[in-house]
Amino acid sequence: MSDHEPPSGLPNQLGHRIQGNQLSGNARAHFGDIYNISREDPLSLLPFATKAPFNSYDRQHEPICLPDTRVDLLEEIYNWADGKDGQDERCIFWLNGLAGTGKSTISRTVACRYNKQKRLGASFLFSKGGGDVSHAGKLFTSLAVQLAFNVPCLRQNICEAARKRSDIASLSLSEQWRQLVLSPLSNIQSKSYQSYIFIIDALDECENDKDVGLILQLLAEARLLTTIRLRVFLTSRPEIAIRYNMHHTIPTEHQDFILHDIPPKLINHDISLFLEHNLRVIRQELTLGADWPGEVILRRLVLYACGLFIWASTACRFIRDGKQLARKRLDKLLKRSSSVITGPEKHLNEIYLAVLQHSIPSEFSDEEKEEVCDELKYRLGSLVVLLSPLSTSALSRLLQLSREDVDSTFNNLHAILDITDDPTRELRLHHPSFRDFLLNKDRCGNFWVDEKQAHHMLAASCISLMSQTLKKDVCELHAPGYKATQVESSRLQKCLPPDVQYACLYWVQHLQRSSSQAYDSEEAHRFLQAHLLHWLEALGWMGKTSEGIQAILSLEAYVLIDESPNLHAFIHDAKRFALYNRTIIEQSPLQLYCSALILAPEKSIIRREFKDCIPSWIRINSKLLEYWNAALQTLEGHTDWVLSVAFSPDGKQVMSGSEDRTVRLWDAATGAALQTLKGHTDSV
Structure with a gap:
């Protein structure tokens, strides 16, 4: 599903700076450090999720649609984005579909097109368990940083917004969106009317449903822009929270397209092209003969895919990973798959089970197979419930296992895991549907992982x-x-x-x-x-x-x-x-x-x-308090007397005014300084 031309644009140019950077947990290792932005540059104040852009280093090998596939759908998306639909000014295009139907591949294809045309404003690809890309905390700051690079005439406006509110990253999503994105776009100075697009992929993988609803409402404000056209292309599964907000909160601002409702004939045509392309590559790599696998088998594979591109791509990886045993692996898939057309989930279950079962040597005794299965469940279970991705090396140390043990477990799972020879690169699932499969007792039988x-x-x-x-x-x-x-x-x-x-x-x-x-x-x-x-x-x-x-x-x-x-x-x-x-x-x-x-x-x-x-050289001469007093903590930051204090209605924030002519906003629970408001000419 990929053309092999590397995407152009800022994130790709800087990809080699991302490689090898260990970002886990170090709050100072943010965008400014990685991209050599000086600490004086206001953009360094904006936290950046390095894995968010469609062409980030970690995503550089992910595919886009093959030529002559998804033709009608892509044309509809491009017509909407380019404003060729006449009076259709709906600013959001929602592509929704079941797991494995190819949403992310389509979003990368759209992003690649507009990136080449210099019209991609920014992209953010959510991923459950992906650390910074599993939640909305860095969504709008990341979009703003990309905008500053992708649309140079916006850089000054965005930098000015960051400079005015140095604690902008701690503000609400609404404030971040309006100050860092919407306002700079509203004030753009251009001689000609311009059009840009945002790509938001897998919104359903954002952790907080309340954030999801708010994000949709904020993105719909793109309709307020008059000097520029901003379109938002968004993909997700048809989850309840997203469906509700689309149809009840912003019904007139979006156009939706249900991917799994495309006529089967069109889907099967595209899957056939995909399988034909990948099997041809496998045939050439492994010199399997010009007639392999043949039209009859190709048609059977298309039937078994049941409209799921993830089934087809998993099957191809499984076959390719077999190397000299590729023929046997293909035969195994054909024997396992049901010849009766059933729901797509059943076919996905079958191929995931085939991959897992194949990873356990058939010559082992039943007792040995059970032991290997338990080890597999423990290691895979740990991987799929991680709250932020880890490399093979880091995961093995966390589980207190040898690298060799973890490698041996995952070595036969290339069809479902994105594994490289670099032990410091984060382990990832090829597709989130495998997590759903593994955590569902009704779907995976003996391989079920108890999430709790x-x-x-x-x-x-x-x-x-x-x-x-x-x-x-x-x-x-x-x-x-x-x-x-x-x-x-x-x-x-x-x-x-x-x-x-x-x-x-x-x-x-x-x-x-x-x-x-x-x-x-x-x-x-x-x-x-x-x-x-x-x-x-x-x-x-x-x-x-x-x-x-x-x-x-x-x-x-x-x-x-x-x-x-x-x-x-x-x-x-x-x-x-x-x-x-x-x-x-x-x-x-x-x-x-x-x-x-x-x-x-x-x-x-x-x-x-x-x-x-307590160091032995320290002596205490004055008497200490016997118990903690009523003061929970001291909020430090003002440089003069504090004259006024107020709590927010929900009690979660505290605001203080001072003779230093500033107003400061604090997190009432942790004491974190959220924002400093400057500009008063007298004490507050």
Whole structure:
């Protein structure tokens, strides 16, 4: 499904800078560092999801539609985007379809066309479990950065918006969209009327349904632009939240096309061309003979695909991966597949089962097969429930397995996993439908992965890994006054590699998603008693203090006080300790063991548990508080007296005015500074 011409455009030009960059967890490793944007450039203030663009380094080998396929559909999309539909000014084109029907390939094809025409404004491809591309947090900042490069006349407007609101990335999605995208587009200065397109792929894989609804409402505001035409091409499965918003919230602003309703004759024609092309490549690579596989078999494969391009592409990868046994693998598929036309999901189940079963040697005894199957389920289960992608090396360390063991498990799964020889490249599924298959007991039989159990195992692995690797002064700086901003990225990656950073960020979420309760004196409790300060220190170096505080708050709400009173009390005290010392953790993490611990109340559980960490050379002459007082934390940032304070109606944010002539917005739960408003000529 690909033409082999590399897409042009900014992300491809900079692709080699993306390669090898370890971004997991390091908040400072954002767009500005990777693309050599100076820290003085306002664009460096905008967090950028490097895997979001259609032609990012990680996506460079993903296919586009073959010539003479999807002809009518692509023509309809292009006519809409180019404004050839006369009075049709609907700004959103929603391509929806079932899993495996080719939505993402079509979106890449559309993106490639308009990128070559210099009319692609930006693209963002969502992916469940994909870290920055699994949620909407960096959607509009990423679109804005791409716009600044793809449409040079917009760069100044976008930079000005980022400069005016230096904390724009912490604002609501609505504010980000309107200030970074809509407003710069509204103020574009051009002699001729121009047209651009945004590509948003797999919106259904965005984690938060409420965000999805808001995104659709905001994108529909493209209709308000008068000096420029902005079209939004959007793909997703027909999930309830998206269907509702399309048909009830923005019914007049969108045009939809249901991919799985295309007449079977047209779909089968395109799948036939796809299979013919890929099987010809396999035939030439493996010298299988000019008549292989033949028209009859080709027609049977088209029938078995049942309208799903993912079935056809998985089948071709499975056959190709067999090398000299390619003929046998084709025969195996033909024997397994039902000759009766049934629902497409059944055919997808059959090919996924064929790939999994083939990965278990047939000569093994039943007992050995069961053992291999259990290992396969554990490793695949861990992979499909990851909350952010990891490389083979990082996953093996997280699971505390050898690289060889993990490689041997995945080696026969190239048909469903995107695996390369580079151990540092992130492992990915070829298609999200495999995750759906593996987590559905009714579809995959003996290979079923219990999702909650998989989360439980990963939570245990995270805790075990952190217990073994986290320690005081983990970056070996030997200077308690060291600033977090002074630590080189290379040192951080060496001392806190991606697997450890992953464990620090996600262990609480895995515990919660497992639905297994944490009890006194058990694993989670023992970890916190031994390593709370080490964990907070690591988060400080990673630039993830807010995420750590949020994890503690979530854990406090999750642990039942009646069933685990000691653990709950410990977490509550840890919350007070972390909130009170937030600035210390963010700026100088090693001061946790000095000023933070020393000044904790005498009855603090954290002080009692970690008193041996206090340096022996420090003496305390003044009397300390006995218990935590009513002050949860100090919000630091104003340079003069604070004169006014107000809470938002939902209690989630605090706003403060000061004699320094600024207004500051804070997250009430974590204490994070969200925004600074400047411009007043007197105290506020």
